[in-house]
Amino acid sequence: MTTSDDLTVLGALAEPSRRALYDHVAAADSPVSREQAAQAVGLPVHSAKFHLDRLVEEGLLDVEFKRLSGRSGPGAGRPTKLYRRSGRTLDVSLPPRRYDLAGAILAEAFDAVTVTGGALRDAVATAAATTGRELAAQPPAPRARRPLARVAQLLERYGYEPRLSPDGTELALDNCPFDRLAREHTDLVCSLNLALVEGAVDGLGCPEVRPRLDPTPGHCCVRATTTTST
Missing domain, CATH: 1.10.10.10 (Winged helix-like DNA-binding domain superfamily/Winged helix DNA-binding domain)
Structure with missing residues (x-):
């Protein structure tokens, strides 16, 4: 929703x-x-x-x-x-925030660390990538033909406010759904964002799309590029 x-x-x-x-x-x-x-x-x-x-x-x-x-x-x-x-929960914020999603990822990472004793950052990245693949599998599937546009359509559902470059080879994310957390725990949340987008790209089957960290004030820290234009 x-x-x-x-x-x-x-x-x-x-x-x-x-x-x-x-x-x-x-x-x-x-x-x-x-x-x-x-x-x-x-x-x-x-x-x-x-x-x-x-x-x-x-x-x-x-x-x-x-x-x-x-x-x-x-x-x-x-x-x-x-x-x-009803038991329905409404969570409205402008711009969109998805702290529920971040909470689920962090909880999964904590559970993994409790069991394995591994590093928290690695567990967060693994949980975020898994979540990204799960989001990509949820219907409806993005309808765009080009890989980067498909990724944009998916991330739009989760509050990232994607913006494609005019030539369709670069994707900027104008909003961080985890903004408050990112301000207080920048490195951890940026790595979470990157892993989530990488998981989404993998789940959509778009190997041409290459997410990377490119922090910009007021925007999500992740950008993505592709060699295939939209």
Whole structure:
């Protein structure tokens, strides 16, 4: 899920009545019916139903069906549709940041060091490269024909804000998804970035693409070149 997708979802909460319904459901100790939610925020039931179902569509609420009377069998009536907060997590930042991705890589590296006793930097590079290959394997596959453009399309999903040179032979990354970490632990995070991009290149099957470290203030420390133009 991209930052743009999360912003779209959060936009559903811009409508005051919908936000009030979401806040009520999220704060409830147990799932609530549309009638209960409507009464709590002072809305007609049909309006509450519309907004609640929109929140379900956006993945902010989940639903379940339950007979509130506790009875079952013939004559027990239809189950009531109940709403509860979903387990979805939204993480929006501008420019995009992916500290969750960095955290997963560092945790994997720590686990590896705990088992093998190896060097942390080497473990981080290995974990980052593995993650890069895994990202490359996730659908949908980049649709660009040229190798560097394919790499750019993949990295765009993860907040790197790639920018191809006019002749299509060089790729700059205008944003570091791990910016705060990179400021405090520059060498470690730059090596993580390089290994991740190298893994992504390998996973996409683009041996023509050559990532390298080329730190530039305000940008990701990794650039990539190719001898094949886009």
